[in-house]
Amino acid sequence: MNHLKQIAAKLPEYGIDAMLLSSAPGEFYGVGFHGEGYVVVTAGECRYFTDSRYIEAAEKTVTGAAITMTDRNRSYPTLLQQAIDDLGIRKLGFEDRYMTVAQYNYLNNALQVELVPAQGLVNGLRAAKDQEELDAMVKAQRIAERAFDEILKFIKPGVTEKEIAAKLEYDMLRFGAQKMSFDPIVVSGPNGSLPHGVPGDKKVESGEFITMDFGCIYGGYCSDMTRTVALGEPTEEMKKVYNVVLQAQLAGLAASKAGVTGKSIDAAARKVIEDAGYGEYFGHGYGHSVGIEIHESPNANMRDETLMPVGAAVSAEPGIYLPGRFGVRIEDVAVMTEDGCIDITKAPKELIVL
Incomplete structure (x- = not known):
């Protein structure tokens, strides 16, 4: 999988002769390879530079770009300048969201070219997933859902939040995940009011909610899901809050489309x-785009006025968090279409009582 042609087609729109990809996500999006190096994309030719740690794997994986290895006599700046001279590059776009000031200064001093911020070029393309990308995301989601099925059999009073998180990670790996999308969030009872709480040694108890936010990477792409389950019979207030969150998510999904x-x-x-009286207890945004990274753009929050493109994969994760008492979050991922959205999450959302 690579997106070199798509990047090359956008160069005139940004007034640049070439795009330099230097971040791990940008490199993977460009050439479909997780290594370390630089990708130079022009309308006529693409070049990929890496070092001895990755050259063998790159030669087996990367297509559509000439591959060159650095050595003692050919540093990255030397190879980049050679490409600039060979390909007649005067304006070179770079990933200003990822490049540090030190990296920029290093390249700006070493290269005879005008460096032009062009993060929007890559972000715009990455926002709209193609079918190959979506297939990988669906596979990652199915792996996470298998792990969810297993964790429901594992949870019982006395098991710790850490043990639940470890079990989720183990099962996702054994079901085919490359690695986790992020460290799983597992919080129970009063800890549930912490949206990004860290799993601890607390033991889960009957009568509590347990919120689990987790996902994995398959084929370089992330899954992301959250489910809140009850251990033992929940109170009427717990049921009410859960239903409000579920209805909020369904309303968000109904409003979602390109x-x-x-x-x-x-x-x-x-x-x-807000209509249910819990507005002050929903402090974060409804969702964020998911892809090569767990948090991409555009976002679904109170500030983002970007129009959703066809193919955007956006999390749907409203929540209510009552400090010191409990919290509820339900999260799916929905893909934007012209007429609505496709929810790629198949795990049940109705309240599960264990």
Whole structure:
């Protein structure tokens, strides 16, 4: 999988002769390879430079770009300048979201070329997933869902949050994940009011909610899901809050489609929670795009007015968090279409009581 042709086609729009990919996500998006190096993309030719640690794997994986290895006599700046001279590059776009000031200064001093910030070129392309990307994301989601099925059999009073998190990771790996999308969040009872709480030694108890936020990477692409389950019979208030969150998510999904803003999707879900009297307990955004990275753009929050493109894969994760008592979050990932969205998450959302 690579996206070199798509990147090359966008160069005139940004007034640049070539695009330099130097970040891990950018490199993977460009040439479909996780290593370390630089990708130079022009309309006529692409070059990929890496070192001895990755050259053998790169030669087996990378297509569509000439591959060159650095050595003592050919540093990255030397190879980049050679490409600049050979390909007649005067304006070279770079990933300003990822490049540090030190990296920029290093390249700006070493290269005879104008460096032009062009993060929008790559971000715009990455926002709209193609079918190959979506296939990988669906596979990652199915792996996570298998792990969820297993964890439901594992949870019982006395098991710790850490043990639940470890079991989720183990099962996702044994079911085919490359690695985790992020460190799993597992919080129970009063810890559930911490949206990004860290699993601890607390033992889960009957009568509590347990919120699990987790995902894995397959084929370089992330999955992301959250489920809140009850251990033992929940109270009427717990059931009410759970239902409000579920209805909020369904309202957000109903408002989701290409051509609308993330702000409007967030508003549809947020209104349900506010109307139920819990508005102050929903502090984060409704969702974020998912792909090579677990957090991409555009976002579905109170501020983002970017129009959703066809193929955007956006999390749907409203929540209510009552400090010191409990919390509820339900998260799916939905792919934007012209007429609506496709929810690629198949795990049940109705309240599960263990």
